[in-house]
Amino acid sequence: MSVNYTVRYATNPEDVKSYGTERLREDFLIENLFEDGEINMVYSFYGRQIVGGAKPGSSALELETIDPLKANFFLERRELGIINVGEPGIVKVGDTEYEIDFKEAIYVGRGEEEVSFHQKDGKQPLFYFNSAPAHQAYPTKKISQDEAEIVELGSLETANHRVIRKLIVNSIVDTCQLQMGMTQLETGSVWNTMPAHVHNRRMEAYFYFEVPDEQAVCHFMGEPDNTRHIWMKNNQAVLSPPWSIHCGSGTSNYTFIWAMNGENLDYGDMDHVEIQDLK
Ligand SMILES: O=C(O)C(=O)C[C@H](O)C(=O)CO
Numbered sequence: 001m002s003v004n005y006t007v008r009y010a011t012n013p014e015d016v017k018s019y020g021t022e023r024l025r026e027d028f029l030i031e032n033l034f035e036d037g038e039i040n041m042v043y044s045f046y047g048r049q050i051v052g053g054a055k056p057g058s059s060a061l062e063l064e065t066i067d068p069l070k071a072n073f074f075l076e077r078r079e080l081g082i083i084n085v086g087e088p089g090i091v092k093v094g095d096t097e098y099e100i101d102f103k104e105a106i107y108v109g110r111g112e113e114e115v116s117f118h119q120k121d122g123k124q125p126l127f128y129f130n131s132a133p134a135h136q137a138y139p140t141k142k143i144s145q146d147e148a149e150i151v152e153l154g155s156l157e158t159a160n161h162r163v164i165r166k167l168i169v170n171s172i173v174d175t176c177q178l179q180m181g182m183t184q185l186e187t188g189s190v191w192n193t194m195p196a197h198v199h200n201r202r203m204e205a206y207f208y209f210e211v212p213d214e215q216a217v218c219h220f221m222g223e224p225d226n227t228r229h230i231w232m233k234n235n236q237a238v239l240s241p242p243w244s245i246h247c248g249s250g251t252s253n254y255t256f257i258w259a260m261n262g263e264n265l266d267y268g269d270m271d272h273v274e275i276q277d278l279k
């Protein structure tokens with residue numbers, strides 16, 4: 001069996017106040033998504049979002065269903081967003097093969113019975129994916145970097161100059177709940193999502209990559225007046241509860257993928273927090 005999963009229950013913010021480093025990491029950090037010839041995933045009770053990674057070898061990897069879904073196939077009642085953070089690869093949906101290059105995305109709709117991950121020309125793709133419950137079947141669509149909706153935020157002076165590429169958002173592709181995109185920090189900038197925000201209407205997961213060797217990212221979470229931090233390495237993900245801020249600062253610049261699901265598809269639905277109010 002090449003599909004592995006663990007389950008993470010949701011927590012009350014009052015309880016998280018008493019968590020030490022180890023418990024915070026156990027509940028929120030996702031460390032080993034990419035293992036040779038495996039699909040690894042976490043089923044989170046935040047939004048019932050699944051956060052996963054697929055690293056196919058010379059044999060393809062099939063996205064098999066997992067027991068907590070009690071479903072005949074993985075996407076029986078779910079939708080899926082995939083972004084390749086490795087070398088070019090192929091995602092096969094039914095009988096159709098989609099070539100997915102570095103930083104390209106594909107949305108796969110509810111009802112697709114067969115999804116598999118493949119190498120292309122012996123190269124090593126790394127498919128990062130998120131899945132959310134879906135009430136409706138929307139068509140599968142590949143989204144290239146050129147099709148992304150781009151927003152530039154911050155400045156070098158405040159060390160938060162970054163480019164946001166929205167990939168799986170409802171102006172580009174029909175989705176039920178899922179939204180995914182990528183934020184790239186410019187050289188010299190280290191702060192993402194600063195000023196920070198919360199959005200109680202949906203949860204979020206962050207996947208940090210392009211973090212250089214020997215460097216790390218400090219991810220911040222918690223209620224705005226009671227924050228915590230988790231040190232993270234390259235290719236690691238972190239769950240962000242709806243009540244939590246989610247921002248980070250690196251020891252260098254880096255890129256990350258954000259993925260949200262909840263009760264609306266308005267990217268701008270955020271309750272901003274004044275920097276001076278953070279504690
Ligand atoms: O750097 C940022 O700002 C972000 O990328 C913010 C995320 O997209 C987000 O948190 C959306 O709610």
Ligand SMILES: [Zn+2]
Pocket residue numbers: 197199204246270
């Ligand atoms: Zn957010």
